[in-house]
Structure formats: structure tokens, C-alpha cells
Amino acid sequence: MRGAxxxxxxxGVAAARGWSVLASPxxxxxxxxxxxxxxxxxxxxxxxxxxxxxxxxTPRLDRFAGVDNYLKAFADRYFWNSFYVTVxxxxxxxxxxxxxxxxxxxxxxxxxxxKGVYYAILTIPMVMSPVGVGLIWxxxxxxxxxxxxxxxxxxxxxEVNWLGSPxxxxxxxxxxxxWQQISFxxxxxxxxxxxLPREPFEAAEIDGANSLQRLWYVTVPLLKPVALVxxxxxxxxxxxxxxxxxxxxxxxxGVSTDIISYYIYRTTFMGLDLAQASAVSYLLLVxxxxxxxxxxxxxxxQEAV
Amino acid sequence: MRRSVLGVLVVAxxxxxxxxxxxxxxxxxxxxxxxxxxxxxxxxxxxxxxxRTGIKVQFEIVQYMDMHAKLVPQLLAAASQYDVLEVDNxxxxxxxxxxxxxxxxxYVARDKFxxxxxxxxxxxxxxxxxxxxxMIPMYNYAMGxxxxxxxxxxxxxxELYRRQYGKPLRVPGSVxxxxxxxxxxxxxxxxxxxxxxxxxxxxxxMEWSNYLFSVGGDYYDEKWNARINDAKGIxxxxxxxxxxxxxxxxxxxxxxxxDAFRVMSQGQAWSMISYWWMLPQLNDPKKSKVAxxxxxxxxxxxxxxxxxxxxxxxxxxxxxxxAWEFIxxxxxxxxxxxxxxQGHAPTRTDVFNDPDVLKKYPYYKEALQIIAxxxxxxxxxxxxxxIEVVGRELSLAAAKQKAIKQALDxxxxxxxxxxxxxxxxK
Numbered sequence: 018m019r020g021a022x023x024x025x026x027x028x029g030v031a032a033a034r035g036w037s038v039l040a041s042p043x044x045x046x047x048x049x050x051x052x053x054x055x056x057x058x059x060x061x062x063x064x065x066x067x068x069x070x071x072x073x074x075t076p077r078l079d080r081f082a083g084v085d086n087y088l089k090a091f092a093d094r095y096f097w098n099s100f101y102v103t104v105x106x107x108x109x110x111x112x113x114x115x116x117x118x119x120x121x122x123x124x125x126x127x128x129x130x131x132k133g134v135y136y137a138i139l140t141i142p143m144v145m146s147p148v149g150v151g152l153i154w155x156x157x158x159x160x161x162x163x164x165x166x167x168x169x170x171x172x173x174x175x176e177v178n179w180l181g182s183p184x185x186x187x188x189x190x191x192x193x194x195x196w197q198q199i200s201f202x203x204x205x206x207x208x209x210x211x212x213l214p215r216e217p218f219e220a221a222e223i224d225g226a227n228s229l230q231r232l233w234y235v236t237v238p239l240l241k242p243v244a245l246v247x248x249x250x251x252x253x254x255x256x257x258x259x260x261x262x263x264x265x266x267x268x269x270x271g272v273s274t275d276i277i278s279y280y281i282y283r284t285t286f287m288g289l290d291l292a293q294a295s296a297v298s299y300l301l302l303v304x305x306x307x308x309x310x311x312x313x314x315x316x317x318x319q320e321a322v
Numbered sequence: 323m324r325r326s327v328l329g330v331l332v333v334a335x336x337x338x339x340x341x342x343x344x345x346x347x348x349x350x351x352x353x354x355x356x357x358x359x360x361x362x363x364x365x366x367x368x369x370x371x372x373x374r375t376g377i378k379v380q381f382e383i384v385q386y387m388d389m390h391a392k393l394v395p396q397l398l399a400a401a402s403q404y405d406v407l408e409v410d411n412x413x414x415x416x417x418x419x420x421x422x423x424x425x426x427x428x429y430v431a432r433d434k435f436x437x438x439x440x441x442x443x444x445x446x447x448x449x450x451x452x453x454x455x456x457m458i459p460m461y462n463y464a465m466g467x468x469x470x471x472x473x474x475x476x477x478x479x480x481e482l483y484r485r486q487y488g489k490p491l492r493v494p495g496s497v498x499x500x501x502x503x504x505x506x507x508x509x510x511x512x513x514x515x516x517x518x519x520x521x522x523x524x525x526x527x528m529e530w531s532n533y534l535f536s537v538g539g540d541y542y543d544e545k546w547n548a549r550i551n552d553a554k555g556i557x558x559x560x561x562x563x564x565x566x567x568x569x570x571x572x573x574x575x576x577x578x579x580x581d582a583f584r585v586m587s588q589g590q591a592w593s594m595i596s597y598w599w600m601l602p603q604l605n606d607p608k609k610s611k612v613a614x615x616x617x618x619x620x621x622x623x624x625x626x627x628x629x630x631x632x633x634x635x636x637x638x639x640x641x642x643x644x645a646w647e648f649i650x651x652x653x654x655x656x657x658x659x660x661x662x663x664q665g666h667a668p669t670r671t672d673v674f675n676d677p678d679v680l681k682k683y684p685y686y687k688e689a690l691q692i693i694a695x696x697x698x699x700x701x702x703x704x705x706x707x708x709i710e711v712v713g714r715e716l717s718l719a720a721a722k723q724k725a726i727k728q729a730l731d732x733x734x735x736x737x738x739x740x741x742x743x744x745x746x747x748k
Contacts, residue, residue, distance in 0.1 A: 073394055073398065073420065074416075074419065074420045074703055076398055095714070155581075159573070159581060159584065160571065160572040160573030161571050161572060161573070161585060161590060162584055162585065162588060162590075176572065178572055178573050179573065179576075180573060180576035181520075181572065181573035181574065181575040181576040181577075182575075182721075183721040183723060186576065263387075265576075266521070266522070266576060267521055267522045267523040267525075267713075268522055268523075268714075269521060269522025269523070269575070269576065269714075269717040269721070270520075270522060270575045270576060270717050270720060270721040271522070271714075271717050271718040271720075271721035271723040271724075272714065272717075272718065272723075273721065273723075283710055286390055286391055286394075286706070287706040287707045287709075287710045288704075288707045288710075289416070289703070289704070289706075289707070
């Protein structure tokens with residue numbers, strides 16, 4: 018009892034000293050355990066499962082499946098469809114968000130009044146839950162009763178079958194995702210722009226560079242590290258898109274919006290096949306890791322220069 | 323120092339004493355419940371059960387889509403934190419097949435619990451699994467036809483229909499006639515023929531199953547060979563997709579129940595194949611522009627899709643005895659009647675035929691007929707996967723990315739795989 022009280026007091030003193038508690042050897046010793054338990058263990062466990070025949074109905078790890086689960090995924094054309102849809106989705110959604118986000122960030126970086134108001138508005142979609150966003154947009158895009166088609170019809174434009182047509186549903190999903198997530202891109206890029214040093218710009222101005230030249234030769238190279246980080250984070254996030262698809266299209270019509278995370282969800286909770294789902298998750302992980310590594314190496318090269 | 327030691331001791335003792343103060347008899351039944359009116363109706367009645375038995379009941383109320391993912395880990399664990407389950411008929415094959423549910427035959431025999439009051443179609447769906455009783459039917463969501471009476475009584479439309487088809491306009495008696503009247507209404511009444519729910523996944527499968535069963539088709543034959551691609555399956559699908567693409571509102575290929583309800587309640591459709599208890603919703607002037615102008619009938623062709631929930635006890639619950647006490651109470655005639663009078667969808671015939679209930683809800687007469695004839699989707703370990711497969715293929719056919727025959731053939735192949743995996747094929 019006495020010991021506990023003393024430790025308590027010591028902890029109090031340490032806290033009073035602020036962050037120094039983080040440097041205490043005790044915490045250092047605990048860190049690997051936490052990392053192993055929280056990060057590594059689930060990862061290893063799901064890797065093991067992916068080589069077994071583990072299902073919810075027979076939750077046992079003792080039946081080794083070799084690479085069967087992986088081969089099964091490769092043989093399933095709906096897996097390849099999901100893979101294709103996901104890659105197309107990630108490339109387009111991140112691409113559009115980056116270009117549009119950069120444009121808006123540059124505009125906001127200029128001399129503008131009411132900047133605070135814009136920032137506040139920009140943050141709102143980002144903090145909303147994707148399920149809420151999906152439900153709201155589903156109502157807005159309702160073909161007969163939605164506001165969007167109503168406005169279009171007032172402008173003399175033919176009503177659009179936003180989610181009901183397989184060709185359109187993909188783009189509708191993209192639109193909603195961009196609407197929600199672009200703020201992230203804008204805010205990160207804006208933070209990058211604000212923190213750029215002033216001197217290169219002044220030098221370029223003295224040398225007679227016009228605004229377009231300044232953008233291309235000064236802003237873009239200086240902003241590159243921040244831009245790479247923004248793209249990297251958004252890419253990883255985009256690969257995990259799930260909620261919007263679940264709420265808005267359920268992967269349909271047909272298989273036009275059947276992205277890989279929804280495929281994994283179905284394999285787990287409808288197919289009850291955790292082994293197969295883990296295998297596909299690992300395939301996804303490999304792709305995301307590869308992409309992350311590529312972007313990181315680009316980033317490091319940049320810093321070396 | 324001494325004082326602080328004493329302080330810690332006092333705090334610890336109080337902390338240890340607290341739970342026993344709050345729950346004198348100890349047992350608390352925990353249940354995962356769907357966030358629907360039914361759950362809140364029962365919740366309001368709980369204090370009475372607690373007073374009578376001293377058993378506390380705690381509801382954890384979540385959305386349907388979160389339920390399965392929350393239940394499975396609990397059922398797999400050594401001890402479940404849920405003591406009573408509500409089991410959707412989607413899982414009514416999976417849970418008993420996995421050995422997660424306590425058989426109830428013994429309890430029923432011991433307490434002479436009367437099963438005869440339950441509709442046979444309900445007991446078949448959320449009661450028995452392979453001859454053993456695992457669930458007590460709790461709730462029903464069979465599907466039927468809801469249609470606009472004002473359009474059916476319109477003299478101009480009646481005359482026009484008679485002239486075009488040489489027959490009187492009436493509530494359709496077959497799927498063919500239903501699609502024909504849908505088309506007629508779309509062309510002549512300025513509304514969509516049918517407010518349909520064609521979204522991929524369970525919406526499209528639920529709705530399509532009504533067409534399938536009513537033309538005499540089925541998912542599997544009695545030997546568990548897939549038969550959704552036989553002549554009847556193809557016919558049902560042709561009619562369904564024709565109605566979906568031609569006579570349903572624009573965008574119905576992405577509609578779920580809510581989207582379809584919005585169209586119907588705004589007066590923009592003649593009919594809707596839906597759950598029978600959607601009728602009071604459509605008759606509620608606060609929610610619907612067509613209140614007072616809608617009626618309920620069996621699915622054209624006679625056999626609609628049955629759906630429902632059952633009460634069950636997990637095998638790994640620590641309070642099975644108390645759980646059964648709860649089921650007995652909540653399913654007693656008295657409590658079921660009180661639930662029904664507040665809008666609950668019963669499963670007991672004596673409550674359906676109760677004069678007080680019928681007085682308040684005259685359409686329970688039609689509802690009873692709908693449920694008595696309704697048929698449910700095949701129940702086995704892979705029901706959810708089966709629905710997913712069929713939903714995908716139907717959605718592909720509706721999106722014109724696959725021919726109907728091809729889509730049904732592909733679905734049948736996967737359905738056969740599932741039956742084989744479940745060791746059901748004879």
C-alpha cells in the first residue's frame with residue numbers, strides 16, 4: 018500500500034515535470050510490448066489465418082491451406098473486377114482532389130478577406146461521418162425527388178440517373194468522396210504554402226519571373242514534399258473507402274462500384290470465410306505498402322537533393 | 323501516510339460493495355436489439371418483467387447492419403455477453419448449424435409452452451432447424467402488394483383498361499397481370515407502375531423473391547440442386563427486370579426500401595411490393611401524401627416472401643434459465659397483445675384474430691393471409707452468401723451487363739457450390 022502511494026506521488030511529480038515522463042526507462046521497456054500486442058499480433062494472426070481454412074463456422078487454425086486462399090482470389094473474376102474498380106477509384110479520386118485542392122489552396126493563399134470563414138466551411142465536410150455524408154447525398158441525388166436533379170431540370174438540363182446507371186454510379190461516388198475529402202488536401206497544401214520561405218519568391222520576382230513562372234519554378238518544387246505526403250495519406254485513405262459504397266450503392270448497379278474493401282467485408286460477414294478475406298486483405302496490404310514505399314522513396318530522394 | 327492508506331482502503335471497500343447494492347439478486351440479461359419501433363415497445367414493458375422476476379434486462383440497441391458483426395464474435399467466444407438473441411431469418415440456418423444456439427425443445431416440454439398458437443410458416447422459418455426447435459417466432463415481415471385504391475377506382479382508367487385489354491381493371495392475380503397493370507398505370511395515370519427496390523444486395527433479392535415464388539419458382543429443389551435458372555426462374559426474372567427498367571421510377575436500380583417508400587408516399591407510384599406493415603406508414607398523413615388511398619393485398623400470384631425474427635438463447639450464455647423466463651414472458655399472449663396494439667407485427671394466430679387487435683387494425687386480416695402463405699428463402703449456413711450472390715447477378719442483369727439466362731446460370735453454379743459446401747446436396 019505504502020509502495021503504491023509513493024509511486025503515485027512520483028508519477029505526480031513526473032507529470033509536473035511535463036514530458037520528461039515519456040523519457041522514463043519504464044515506458045521504454047513497455048513500448049515494444051505495446052507495439053507487438055497492438056500492431057504486430059493482429060497482423061501476424063491474420064497472416065496465419067490467410068494460410069488456413071478458418072471460417073466462422075469452423076473457427077480452427079489447424080487445417081493448413083497453403084496458398085489456396087490466394088489462388089482462389091486470383092481465380093475469381095469478381096476479385097479482379099474489385100481490384101480494377103479500386104485502382105481506378107483511388108487514382109481518380111486522389112488525382113482530382115490533388116489538382117482541385119492545389120488550385121483552391123493557391124487561391125486561399127492569396128490576399129483574401131474572411132479567410133477564417135472559408136477555413137471553417139472547408140473543415141465541415143471533413144469532420145462529418147462518411148455514413149452521414151452518404152445518406153445525405155443519396156437523398157440529394159434521388160433521381161425523382163432529389164434537389165440536384167430539380168436544380169438541373171430548372172436549368173433545362175436533362176435529369177441524371179446518378180446512382181441507378183452503372184456508368185454514372187462510379188462518378189457519383191467519386192463526386193461525393195471528392196466533396197468530403199478535398200478539404201483535407203486543401204488544408205495540408207495550404208499549410209505547406211504558408212510555411213514556404215519568402216526569399217526564393219523575392220529573388221524570382223527581382224529576376225523578373227511572372228506569376229506563372231514563379232508558380233512552376235518556385236512554388237511547385239518547394240511544395241513537393243508536402244504534396245507527396247498529402248497524396249500519400251489520401252491514397253492510403255482512399256484504398257480503405259468503404260462506408261460510402263455501403264450506404265450509397267452496395268457495390269452496384271451490377272459490379273460497377275464494387276471496391277475491394279466491400280469485397281472483403283462480404284467475404285467475411287456473408288461468406289463467413291475469414292481465411293479468404295484475410296488473404297485478400299493481405300493482397301491489398303501488399304499493393305498499398307508498395308505504393309507507400311514508392312512515394313516514400315520519391316520523398317527521400319527529394320530531401321536528399 | 324497512514325491517513326492515505328486508510329482512504330484507499332475505504333474507497334476500495336465502497337467500490338467492491340457498490341455492484342451488490344445496485345443489483346440485489348444479481349442476474350442481468352443482456353440483449354443486442356435492432357433499433358426499430360418494436361424494440362422500444364418491448365423496452366417500455368421491461369420494468370414489469372423486472373418487478374415480477376427480479377431479473378434485470380439490459381438492451382444494447384444498434385442498427386441492423388451492425389448486428390451480425392457484433393453477434394458472431396460473442397457466439398464464438400467461451401462465454402457470450404448476450405443472454406437472449408433476436409435472430410433474423412437470414413441467420414436462422416447459420417446460427418444453429420454452427421452450434422451456437424441452445425435447443426429449446428426441453429424447455430418447451432417442461433413448461434408446456436404452447437407452440438400451436440404460432441403460424442406454421444413462422445415456426446418453419448424462425449423456429450425449427452432440421453427438426454429441432456431453436457427459436458420462438460418473435461416478429462414477422464412478410465411481403466405483399468400495397469396499391470393505390472384511388473387509381474383503381476378511377477372511372478376513366480377503368481374504362482381505358484377495359485377498352486385496351488378487354489378485361490376489368492382489378493387487383494392483379496398473377497405476376498404477369500401485375501406487370502401489365504404497372505405498365506398501364508405508368509402510361510396512363512402519370513405515375514410509376516411500381517415503386518421498386520432494385521439496389522444490389524438484399525433489396526433486389528427480397529423483392530425479386532416474391533416474383534420467383536409467385537410464378538412457382540424456387541432457389542433450390544428438394545435435393546438442394548439450384549433451380550433458379552429453370553424456366554420459371556427465367557420467367558420471374560424477365561418479368562421483374564421488365565418492371566424494374568420500364569415501369570419503376572427512374573433510378574430504381576439503386577433504390578432500397580427507404581427510396582422506394584419516398585416515391586410511394588409522395589404519390590408518385592401506383593403500387594409497391596413491400597412488407598405488410600408498411601401500410602400504416604403509408605396511411606399516416608404525417609409521412610405520406612397518399613394516406614387513406616392505399617390498401618393491402620397478397621402478392622399477385624399468391625406467394626410472397628416471408629421474413630421474420632425469432633428469440634433464441636446462445637449456448638454459451640451463463641443465464642439460460644433466466645433467458646427462457648424472459649422469452650416466456652415476452653411471448654405470452656398478454657404481452658404479445660399489448661405489443662401488437664402498439665404496432666408490433668405478431669406471429670401468434672390468437673393475437674391476429676383477437677377482436678381488440680382487429681378493431682384497431684382491420685388489415686391484420688389480410689396480413690394473416692399473406693403470412694400464412696408466405697415462403698422464406700432457403701435457410702442454411704450460407705443464406706447470407708446466397709443472397710449476396712443472387713443480388714449481384716440480378717443487379718448485373720438489371721444493369722444489362724449480363725443476359726438474364728447467363729446471370730441465373732452463373733448464380734445457380736455458385737448456389738450449387740454453397741449447397742455442396744454445406745453438405746446439403748443429396
